[in-house]
Amino acid sequence: xxxxxxxxxxxxxxxxxxxxxxxxxxxxxxxxxxxxxxxxxxxxxxxxxxxxxxxxxxxxxxxxxxxxxxxxxxxxxxxxxxxxxxxxxxxxxxxxxxxxxxxxxxxxxxxxxxxxxxxxxxxxxxxxxxxxxxxxxxxxxxxxxxxxxxxxxxxxxxxxxxxxxxxxxxxxxxxxxxxxxxxxxxxxxxxxxxxxxxxxxxxxxxxxxxxxxxxxxxxxxxxxxxxxxxxxxxxxxxxxxxxxxxxxxxxxxxxxxxxxxxxxxx
Amino acid sequence: xxxxxxxxxxxxxxxxxxxxxxxxxxxxxxxxxxxxxxxxxxxxxxxxxxxxxxxxxxxxxxxxxxxxxxxxxxxxxxxxxxxxxxxxxxxxxxxxxxxxxxxxxxxxxxxxxxxxxxxxxxxxxxxxxxxxxxxxxxxxxxxxxxxxxxxxxxxxxxxxxxxxxxxxxxxxxxxxxxxxxxxxxxxxxxxxxxxxxxxxxxxxxxxxxxxxxxxxxxxxxxxxxxxxxxxxxxxxxxxxxxxxxxxxxxxxxxxxxxxxxxxxxxxxxxxxxxxxxxxxxxxxx
Numbered sequence: 368x369x370x371x372x373x374x375x376x377x378x379x380x381x382x383x384x385x386x387x388x389x390x391x392x393x394x395x396x397x398x399x400x401x402x403x404x405x406x407x408x409x410x411x412x413x414x415x416x417x418x419x420x421x422x423x424x425x426x427x428x429x430x431x432x433x434x435x436x437x438x439x440x441x442x443x444x445x446x447x448x449x450x451x452x453x454x455x456x457x458x459x460x461x462x463x464x465x466x467x468x469x470x471x472x473x474x475x476x477x478x479x480x481x482x483x484x485x486x487x488x489x490x491x492x493x494x495x496x497x498x499x500x501x502x503x504x505x506x507x508x509x510x511x512x513x514x515x516x517x518x519x520x521x522x523x524x525x526x527x528x529x530x531x532x533x534x535x536x537x538x539x540x541x542x543x544x545x546x547x548x549x550x551x552x553x554x555x556x557x558x559x560x561x562x563x564x565x566x567x568x569x570x571x572x573x574x575x576x577x578x579x580x581x582x583x584x585x586x587x588x589x590x591x592x593x594x595x596x597x598x599x600x601x602x603x604x605x606x607x608x609x610x611x612x613x614x615x616x617x618x619x620x621x622x623x624x625x626x627x628x629x630x631x632x633x
Numbered sequence: 634x635x636x637x638x639x640x641x642x643x644x645x646x647x648x649x650x651x652x653x654x655x656x657x658x659x660x661x662x663x664x665x666x667x668x669x670x671x672x673x674x675x676x677x678x679x680x681x682x683x684x685x686x687x688x689x690x691x692x693x694x695x696x697x698x699x700x701x702x703x704x705x706x707x708x709x710x711x712x713x714x715x716x717x718x719x720x721x722x723x724x725x726x727x728x729x730x731x732x733x734x735x736x737x738x739x740x741x742x743x744x745x746x747x748x749x750x751x752x753x754x755x756x757x758x759x760x761x762x763x764x765x766x767x768x769x770x771x772x773x774x775x776x777x778x779x780x781x782x783x784x785x786x787x788x789x790x791x792x793x794x795x796x797x798x799x800x801x802x803x804x805x806x807x808x809x810x811x812x813x814x815x816x817x818x819x820x821x822x823x824x825x826x827x828x829x830x831x832x833x834x835x836x837x838x839x840x841x842x843x844x845x846x847x848x849x850x851x852x853x854x855x856x857x858x859x860x861x862x863x864x865x866x867x868x869x870x871x872x873x874x875x876x877x878x879x880x881x882x883x884x885x886x887x888x889x890x891x892x893x894x895x896x897x898x899x900x901x902x903x904x905x906x907x908x909x910x911x912x913x914x915x916x917x918x
Binding site for chain 1: 673724787788790791793794796797798799800801802803804805806807851852853854856857
């Protein structure tokens with residue numbers, strides 16, 4: 368029997384009120400990638416918070432092999448805080464304990480390697496707040512890499528990043544998979560979900576879980592996104608994400624957009 | 634002019650003045666070193682409230698005949714713990730938690746202060762008096778500087794990680810609420826020691842002013858901590874010297890010097906943020 372590194376069984380969670388998420392059951396093996404799809408408020412971040420141990424499950428169970436590296440949604444860090452890209456990457460080493468001592472040489476080396484993996488080795492001395500949005504996201508990803516976890520929870524890592532950063536981050540998913548790590552990524556990009564091993568569709572409950580080719584049908588997407596789904600003129604689907612940024616539009620692939628749809632900003 | 638400059642050296646000519654300089658320098662090192670974290674954690678309001686909250690503790694100390702700093706420390710530590718405990722509930726938040734905790738302690742303090750046996754020189758607790766410090770006060774302040782310095786050194790990485798990105802720090806395994814509670818405890822210690830020299834109404838100046846002065850001129854949190862301590866010590870010594878030269882209240886003079894340093898530092902042009910380095914252009918063709 369193959370080992371599982373992430374497992375949820377009938378998982379539900381709430382923030383002191385009605386359930387924010389219920390009935391989530393899935394499992395992942397080492398080296399598998401999972402795309403978590405869902406509208407804003409659909410429970411993606413709630414799921415990640417439960418898996419990260421920040422929020423207790425209200426119902427069911429959740430199990431993660433070791434402490435996961437969790438990349439929360441972007442733009443939470445303070446841009447006015449005087450730290451460099453290297454300092455931020457090095458913060459990932461706090462996951463190894465020994466927080467009361469100065470970082471050791473191998474932890475500094477790990478931070479430099481992580482910055483190199485995200486293509487920012489030349490910017491390690493640059494102040495975090497002076498970097499572009501995409502670069503900042505890559506630095507935060509480097510911080511998660513330094514944790515050297517078997518499971519990575521990446522909450523909308525591609526939201527608002529420039530194409531070069533998105534390409535770099537996407538390539539990293541494949542590298543992490545090859546290293547045998549389980550990678551969970553939440554996104555609004557339906558088309559990109561097809562590149563993952565598994566897809567989990569949430570809308571305050573689990574709508575579907577399985578291989579993308581078997582899961583991403585019209586019924587599932589409409590049950591997941593409801594009114595946020597947009598049908599393109601070639602039959603493909605896109606998702607509007609107006610709660611995050613008015614006018615932002617995520618078509619499934621470059622090329623034609625629906626008549627009257629906002630332009631593709633990717 | 635010569636007389637004025639000569640008067641600035643007056644504190645060095647008496648034991649009373651030298652003790653005042655020593656007390657203010659130690660308070661500057663303590664509060665100035667903490668000030669960057671106080672402002673980074675947006676605890677200025679909480680620190681002010683804690684400073685006010687120490688009054689009942691100081692009154693109780695005077696009533697039972699123990700050192701004022703001990704009573705103030707107990708009162709402010711109790712307030713810090715109450716604030717930290719209530720702030721753990723995200724539905725309440727730090728501001729409301731602080732208001733509730735400090736209001737309760739002030740109510741208790743008012744009851745005690747109105748008792749017939751309340752201390753007569755309450756104004757010293759409110760505005761401080763560096764000229765009245767004793768050798769024991771200096772020893773207490775020195776011990777507090779050593780203890781807080783060791784704690785700040787050990788907590789430096791968690792403090793920076795949580796101040797920068799609370800969610801990210803939690804994801805790395807830290808407990809932000811505990812880090813914040815530890816910082817509040819250090820603030821409480823600083824206030825308890827500072828009440829002797831600066832009083833509970835003016836002690837906040839040393840916990841906020843230095844950070845405002847240096848914030849735009851440092852590139853690292855460590856630089857801000859050290860810079861804040863240096864600014865606070867220099868401004869504090871200048872405040873004592875000016876109070877002697879101008880024959881004004883020393884505690885208030887020190888507080889004004891710290892605020893003047895904050896205004897001056899904030900008015901200076903900030904360091905230009907480092908921009909990403911330009912990458913070499915790819916060779917044509």
